[in-house]
Amino acid sequence: MPTELPILNPTGPLMAQPTDALLDEASRRLQLELPPSYREFARRYGYGLTAGLFMIAVPVDTAGAEWSEDLVERSAELAQELAASVDGKYISYKPDGTEERVRRLVPFGASENGDILAWDPxxxxxDGEYAVYVIGARKYGVSRVAEGFAEFLNKVLEPNTGGVLARATFTLEATFEPRAARS
Known part of the structure; x- marks a missing residue:
């Protein structure tokens, strides 16, 4: 399992990089020790579009913000979306999901196509890493795709996204497009 983050090429000046204090507070609020490779990613890159497809939420200072992509807030929104899909019975659990697992997943990001990224606590x-799951767009499938966050990022840069997205037949670029995480 790759434990080192891939090198991503920023397309602009980095922004919204959380401090250790913000990461610690997010960990406390999520009641989840944030994985070491995720913490490194958040401090190194901040918030933005990873590999042209994935928005990884990071902790941000939300004081005075009209909106934000704060990790804790985004995780709660995505968890609520997953719970609604379970309650409404419009989720496919194959190949690696169960109702119990989906209810306990801790979302940390999403693809531009609607896939949800989550850790199983x-x-x-x-080494402190959590298994990474992808819940397909329109809740079509729950797949265990990596043993940890660094492995997930390395896999998405392989041909056909390293199998992370079930039907992907393309290769993503090692880029990072910084974006404001609040306004």
Whole structure:
């Protein structure tokens, strides 16, 4: 399992990089120790579009913000969306999901196509990483795609997105497009 983050080429000046204090506060509020590779990613890159497809939420200072892509707030929104799909019975659990698993997942991002990225807090490795799951767009499929966040990022840069997205037949670029995480 790759434990080092891939090098992403920023397309502009980096912004919205959280401090250790913001990361610690997010960890406390989520009741989840944030994985080391995620913490490194958040401090290194901040908020933005990863590999032209994935928005990874990071902790941001929301004081005075009209809106934000704060990790805790975005995670709660996506978890609510998952719970509604379970309650409404419009989710496919194949190949790796169950109702119980989906209810406990902790979302941390999404693709531009509507896929949800989440950690399973019960699947924590000795190195502090959590298994990464992708819930397909329109809640079509729950797939365990990586043993940790760094492995997930490395896989999405492989041909056909490294199998992270079930029907992908394209290769993503190692880019990072910085974006404001609040206004």
């Amino acid at each position: 019960r699947e924590r490795a000795p």
